[in-house]
Amino acid sequence: MWKIRTNTFLNFLIVIALVILFYYACFTGDSINPQRSIRRSLRKDIRNLKYVTSALSNPKDYNVWLIFTKVTNVSTLSYKFRDLIHNLLTVSSVPLKFNIIVDRVSQGIAENQIADLLYGNRTLVYSFYDIDESARKIQDIVEVMTPYFSSKPGTYYSDALFYISLGLFRIAPQSQQHAVLLDCDLFKPTALFGLAPELTPVYRHILHMYKAKHNTTFGDYYNTDAPTSNSIHPKGFQGYNSGVVLINLKAQRNSTEFPMIITNETVYRMTSKYRFRGHLGDQDFYTLVGYEYPHLIQTLNCGFNRQLCTWWRDHGYIKIFDKYFKCQHETVVLHGNCNTKIPK
Known part of the structure; x- marks a missing residue:
């Protein structure tokens, strides 16, 4: 009899324990781990949220465009993406709208990173744009540019995403x-773009054949002590870096000059004139336009795109590298190009 009562009592305890566990699982699971619950909820609803925020658009929006493609779950780029948005939200004194160009896989990763930012109680207005659809809208521009500004088809800088800035007026x-496109309303009246200088002698290198036969400042480092003359860029012209690009979309759409400049005939004429064979995508084009059509590009100070790459210092230009690399303006954006580690 005692044995039967003992088994009955144990069974009773087991039933009570199961009931308690069931209660906690169903009714208090979120309180046990509220962070997990909130983030799971945010990720679940993130697609609905993006459509709501996408509708919040007006001409006074401060639009930041980001290209976030070919990203994997183990890629450090996903965390850099989150940190970039976090930092911009932290330092900005105006409300920003983020426009993010993605592929299918990268969009899912971006949504997870955005969910973490939203969990931090930050207001985030954003829209996604499909890279394939965007590429189709600028296919004609890409076809013109790639033969002149990519080392060969299929390489890193031949991808359509490296010419997005030239056709963003069609996508936006x-x-x-x-x-502003990051890898503004501060435009001079004729400017379509705003870029900071390239801070290496890469264009001195690319233009060496032309410079050997012509007296030109194209590719020279900036020299404030150089005499002023009527020539274009009399104090030197290092070229542009497209890590940060300000874009006057309205002026692009209304321009009668820009459609002519992005034709194969004009690009061929410019590259032939300077014996220019680039490999850096859109920034090669901007550099040529900046010399041939300086009224179309407003030069930002180097602090808005403080590049950190020193590759050219170790590849033949150690004596003059620092003249290109110097930047005496306050740093606003650090650019860890050529995989340079960004200091904390």
């Missing part, structure tokens, strides 16, 4: 008038 909604 008509309501957007200005944008």
Whole structure:
């Protein structure tokens, strides 16, 4: 009899324990791990949220465009993406709208990173744009540019995403008038773009054949002590770096000059004139335009795109590298190009 009562009592305890566990699993699971619950909820609802925020658009939006493609779950780029948005939200004194160009896999990763930012109680207005659809809209521009500004088809800089900035006026909604593209309304009246200088002698290298036969400042480092003359860029012209690009979308759409400049005939003429064979995508084009059509590009100070790459210092230009690399302006954006580690 005692044995039967003992088994009955144990069975009773087991039933009570199961009931308690069931209660906690169903009704208090979120309180046990509220962070996991909130983030799971945010990730679940993130697609609905993006459509709501996408509708919040007006001509006064401060539009930041980001290209976030070919990213994997183990890629450090996913964390850099989150940190970049976090830092911009932290330092910005105006409300920003993020426009993110993605592929299918990268969009899912971006949504997870955005969910973490939203969990931090930050207001985040954003829209996604498909890279394939965007590439189709600028296919004609890419076909013109790649033979001149890529080392060969299929290489890193031959991808359509490296020419997005040239055709962003087609991709962006008509309501957007200005944008900053990161890898503004501070435009001079004729400018379509705003870029900071390239801080290496890469264009001195690319233009060496032309410079050997012509007296030109194209590719020279900036020298404030050089005499002023009527020539274009009399104090030197290092070229541009497209890590940060300000874009006057409205002016691009209304320009009668820009459609002519992005034709094969014009690009061929410029590259032939300077014996220019680039490999850096859109920034090669901007550099040529900056010398041939300086009124179309507003030069930002180097602090807005403080590049850190020193590759050229160790590859033949150690004596003059620092003259290109110097930047006496306050740093606003650090650019860890050529996989340079960004200091904390």
